[in-house]
Amino acid sequence: MAHFTTDENAQYFACGYSCDHAVFLQLKGEAFFITDARYTLEARANIKNAEVIEASDLWRAVVEKIPSSLKELYFDPAQVSVQAYRHLQEALPNLKLVGDPDHHRKQRIVKTPEQVALLKKAQELNRGAFDAFAKYLHTADTPSEHFLQFKVKEFLTHSGEFDLSFEPIVAVNANAAKPHALPSKDPLKEGDLLLVDVGLKYERYCADRTRTAQFNKGFGFSKEQRFKDQELQKIYAVVQKAQEYTIENLRAGMTGKEIDSLARGVIEKAGYGAYFAHSTGHGIGLDIHELPFISQRSQTIIEEGMVFSIEPGIYIPGKYGVRIEDLVVVQGSRAVVL
Structure with a gap:
């Protein structure tokens, strides 16, 4: 299931690293940690299961990574601003954005x-x-x-x-x-x-x-x-x-x-x-x-x-x-x- 998150704890759960200005994007078979130049060195040293992408515009970088074949992208609506949501809607008109409350917390409700x-x-x-x-x-x-x-x-x-x-x-x-x-x-x-x-x-x-x-x-x-x-x-x-x-x-x-x-x-x-x-x-x-x-x-x-x-x-x-x-x-x- 393709999804993205801006929440630090959700980022950490997904890839073992987080920062206060990043988007973690999970697609089928690949994942991306998109952040700016302040964090890329540390991110690359700590993340093993996602490609670290340096970008000044995080949402533009997200859009560039979305394949045209993707039909649905899940997210927690409590984590995303109206501005970011509208930007994704306009940039990806054929993609269904699925707002799922507590989407990432559901993934960790049962502890190992x-x-x-x-x-x-x-x-x-x-x-x-x-x-x-x-x-x-x-x-x-x-x-x-x-x-x-x-x-x-x-x-x-x-x-x-x-x-x-x-x-x-x-x-x-x-x-x-x-x-x-x-x-x-x-x-x-x-x-x-x-x-x-x-x-x-x-x-x-x-x-x-x-x-x-x-x-x-x-x-x-x-x-x-x-x-x-x-x-x-x-x-x-x-x-x-x-x-x-x-x-x-x-x-x-x-x-x-x-x-x-x-x-x-x-x-x-x-x-x-x-x-x-x-x-x-x-x-x-x-x-x-x-x-x-x-x-x-x-x-x-x-x-x-x-x-x-x-x-x-x-x-x-x-x-x-x-x-x-x-x-x-x-x-x-x-x-x-x-």
Whole structure:
């Protein structure tokens, strides 16, 4: 199937190299990595399964490589500008451009054992960053969320060795009620709720983990937490139960919607359904969010080798939020925590 992509992770998956100004073009029996003079030397040193073409006008070079016999060319419409699409339409009037949402993510929805191993290593390094961050907090003097978000990057990147999967989320008390909270200048104090959602990349594969804890002397990011606020303790127990129940009971062959309902059912039964504001999980790999999605709308059939997060949460506006997240791979029809 002939296709093209401008997405860096899709490029890397296809040929082992990517850059921010390139088109990877796959035709029957041949492939091309089209980029400009800034990247051609590096591309030729890293790409073995595609011809590297240097061009100042990438789309003109794409058009020149399309044979007149080609009938269809697939692409992900989310990756292509209207201008580029119109240019291809006008230059190739006899070619059918087939916009297929998530075309390239579909190709990597099932992970190989080697890819699962990279994700597991990324998550192990991520867990180590949590432990190092907790030790640092034992000695910190009422730092602000803003500073903590900056500081956690040091532990995640191992002082620059690794990239981040996404911008870290570090939220205290009421700010944790925002699932993707921006950091404030409010300080972290003894007895505060602290939600940390962070990830690093290992050989381009993403980690993602969330823990919610009560900050005090000797605290850690284990799942076993005790809060002074009894309502908060109840909410934490519900989220923990929802996550563990979902991991224990999900199976290959279920849809993403059915898995989402496992977590959502526990939270709704406890009376907090209105405060679970997002999906139960998302696929992960080269992208931090990729297929499959574990949501109320997902009809994707879960298969062996798929890797995704399980991250239920309850968010009480103006008070606090609780989320617990782990990554799982489907092996032997069941979920195995990475």
